[in-house]
Amino acid sequence: MAVLIYTENYDGKFKKSSYELVSYGTEIANQQGTEAVAVTIGNVEEAVLKELGNYGAKKAVKVLNDELKDFSAQAYTAAIEQVAKNNSADVIIFGNNPSGRAIAPRLAVRMNAGLVAGAVAAPSSLSPFTVKKRAYSGKAFADVVVNSDIKVITLSQNSYKIVEKSTYIEVEDFKAEISEGAYAVKPIEVVKSSGKLSVTDADILVSAGRGLKAADNWGMIEEMADILGAGISCSRPVSDLGWRPHDEHVGQTGKVVAPNLYIAIGISGAVQHLAGVNGSKIIVCINTDADAPFFEAADYGIVGDAFEVVPKLNEAFKKFIQES
Amino acid sequence: MKALICIGHVPDTTSKVKFTDEDTKFDTTDIQYIVGPYEELALTRLLDLKDAGTDMHITAVNVGSVETEATLRKALAMGADEAIRINAEPTDAAFVAKQIAEVFKKGEYDVVVTGKESIDYNGGQTEGMIAEFLGLPSVSGASLFEIDGDKVKLEQEIEGGKQVLEASFPFVVSAGKGFAVEPRIPNMRGIMMARRKSLEVVEPVDQNNMTEVIKHYLPEAKPECKLVSPDNVEELVRLLHEEAKAI
Ligand SMILES: Cc1cc2nc3c(=O)[nH]c(=O)nc-3n(C[C@H](O)[C@H](O)[C@H](O)COP(=O)(O)OP(=O)(O)OC[C@H]3O[C@@H](n4cnc5c(N)ncnc54)[C@H](O)[C@@H]3O)c2cc1C
Numbered sequence: 001m002a003v004l005i006y007t008e009n010y011d012g013k014f015k016k017s018s019y020e021l022v023s024y025g026t027e028i029a030n031q032q033g034t035e036a037v038a039v040t041i042g043n044v045e046e047a048v049l050k051e052l053g054n055y056g057a058k059k060a061v062k063v064l065n066d067e068l069k070d071f072s073a074q075a076y077t078a079a080i081e082q083v084a085k086n087n088s089a090d091v092i093i094f095g096n097n098p099s100g101r102a103i104a105p106r107l108a109v110r111m112n113a114g115l116v117a118g119a120v121a122a123p124s125s126l127s128p129f130t131v132k133k134r135a136y137s138g139k140a141f142a143d144v145v146v147n148s149d150i151k152v153i154t155l156s157q158n159s160y161k162i163v164e165k166s167t168y169i170e171v172e173d174f175k176a177e178i179s180e181g182a183y184a185v186k187p188i189e190v191v192k193s194s195g196k197l198s199v200t201d202a203d204i205l206v207s208a209g210r211g212l213k214a215a216d217n218w219g220m221i222e223e224m225a226d227i228l229g230a231g232i233s234c235s236r237p238v239s240d241l242g243w244r245p246h247d248e249h250v251g252q253t254g255k256v257v258a259p260n261l262y263i264a265i266g267i268s269g270a271v272q273h274l275a276g277v278n279g280s281k282i283i284v285c286i287n288t289d290a291d292a293p294f295f296e297a298a299d300y301g302i303v304g305d306a307f308e309v310v311p312k313l314n315e316a317f318k319k320f321i322q323e324s
Numbered sequence: 325m326k327a328l329i330c331i332g333h334v335p336d337t338t339s340k341v342k343f344t345d346e347d348t349k350f351d352t353t354d355i356q357y358i359v360g361p362y363e364e365l366a367l368t369r370l371l372d373l374k375d376a377g378t379d380m381h382i383t384a385v386n387v388g389s390v391e392t393e394a395t396l397r398k399a400l401a402m403g404a405d406e407a408i409r410i411n412a413e414p415t416d417a418a419f420v421a422k423q424i425a426e427v428f429k430k431g432e433y434d435v436v437v438t439g440k441e442s443i444d445y446n447g448g449q450t451e452g453m454i455a456e457f458l459g460l461p462s463v464s465g466a467s468l469f470e471i472d473g474d475k476v477k478l479e480q481e482i483e484g485g486k487q488v489l490e491a492s493f494p495f496v497v498s499a500g501k502g503f504a505v506e507p508r509i510p511n512m513r514g515i516m517m518a519r520r521k522s523l524e525v526v527e528p529v530d531q532n533n534m535t536e537v538i539k540h541y542l543p544e545a546k547p548e549c550k551l552v553s554p555d556n557v558e559e560l561v562r563l564l565h566e567e568a569k570a571i
Pocket of ligand 1: 208209210211212234235236237238249250251252253254255265266267268269270271272273276286287288289292304305306307337361
């Protein structure tokens with residue numbers, strides 16, 4: 001038995017979220033008295049693979065097939081299933097991100113496994129196997145019991161802390177059997193987002209809404225993000241109006257984020273917006289309207305005009321960073 | 325083209341979430357049910373393609389008890405041609421996916437379209453599971469769906485960007501943001517016509533439940549927001565550093 005963790009690499013590198021997944025998988029392996037095995041697809045240097053041992057993985061499997069250069073839910077599922085079977089994995093873990101959400105359901109059906117999507121904690125019980133997950137767009141949580149022998153879990157980002165645990169790690173190369181039909185949907189092109197910090201990876205997000213009134217008023221928001229090393233996000237009307245790119249839109253119909261710090265400027269805090277951000281650790285709200293619903297979800301707030309508050313706050317952040 | 329579109333029956337986005345029966349069941353008192361927001365986008369796109377001249381027959385399908393028929397009627401009022409209700413409680417994603425896969429096989433459809441995720445259990449599982457039950461390719465969270473002859477151009481989000489894809493029928497796709505822009509709102513004529521459209525009820529096939537929700541929780545109440553004066557923003561910086569340890 002083993003816990004298998006799909007650690008996606010990006011041009012041969014892992015992100016923080018992979019270490020979170022390995023830490024989570026290691027915790028489950030410890031609970032079960034089994035071992036954590038990481039699997040990745042594509043070319044990753046041995047030294048990079050071995051870093052997964054710093055978070056408890058005993059083995060890292062690298063799937064080498066050239067055919068797997070482009071993402072295909074079907075082909076990736078087939079490869080991971082083979083690695084899972086080789087390692088007798090009974091728990092298989094993915095991030096609750098686009099690839100995890102594409103592969104996990106397919107794998108669950110193939111392996112006759114129950115799937116918990118969007119888990120937020122390690123199992124509270126192994127028998128019955130019970131995991132807590134996010135539900136109702138963050139307005140609630142649910143305990144889910146998985147009845148099958150094999151379990152598949154997708155873990156919500158930022159919901160499990162990274163635990164360093166240096167372990168001797170073995171590295172293994174693997175060649176999967178991929179059938180011809182696995183690329184029935186043909187990848188034509190991959191369009192990478194610009195080099196900036198992605199909304200779901202950022203530890204701090206500076207987010208702004210329609211209260212900013214026009215696209216050219218984002219200079220002070222970009223400045224704040226620069227000072228704090230933060231990502232930028234926005235409310236839906238802002239991206240609908242074309243003031244900001246669509247990949248910055250957070251909320252129920254946009255991205256779900258859970259940074260350590262979320263600074264909401266000129267955003268009312270409608271439920272559909274909160275649905276995407278209510279997993280943030282600390283929320284700051286800056287709004288002219290003291291009755292804006294965001295103040296109910298926020299930890300700290302300033303009732304004031306963004307055009308006055310933000311430049312002052314930027315100076316204060318700058319001063320703090322210089323002094324610390 | 326024959327499209328099967330899965331219609332989620334979900335509480336209105338602004339609903340207050342409460343539970344009953346010792347937190348095992350969702351409290352439906354005073355809850356308005358709607359077509360899931362992503363399924364609305366999915367259906368809207370199919371209707372747009374149909375209006376633009378694509379030969380298209382759209383069947384809305386839902387796994388649910390008789391209460392969900394009102395939601396299926398809304399899909400018909402938006403413009404779906406017919407509806408099928410699979411008469412069972414949607415207890416588990418694998419159960420739901422299996423039922424839809426069976427309907428797909430019987431009806432010789434070309435494509436299954438679902439929403440990216442439901443807004444109650446946020447699973448995002450049905451599309452991939454249906455595809456696997458049928459042995460078909462799948463595209464998750466598509467932000468583009470364009471038909472050109474017998475080929476379909478799609479885009480799907482991947483970590484760090486997006487992938488442009490070309491598919492030929494049959495396949496399974498889930499609709500994300502961008503699939504359509506503004507969801508269609510049924511008009512009077514659509515509502516009148518919906519009454520005359522076929523809503524077939526079929527019985528489920530056997531499929532074990534793999535998972536079971538046993539308890540719900542509401543998030544812990546947040547302590548009241550600490551307000552800082554706009555004339556003293558340094559205080560906010562201090563609190564974020566010393567108290568919240570967020571910077
Ligand atoms: C099915 C559905 C899905 C949706 N999904 C999403 C989603 O994913 N994400 C999302 O964001 N929304 C979503 N919405 C829209 C949502 O309901 C709100 O309309 C939206 O979040 C409002 O954006 P906003 O707060 O930026 O704008 P507004 O509602 O216009 O609020 C602007 C705020 O700025 C404040 N303000 C004005 N001037 C200033 C100033 N000078 N300084 C400081 N504050 C100022 C105002 O007091 C106000 O609170 C969805 C809606 C529906 C129906």
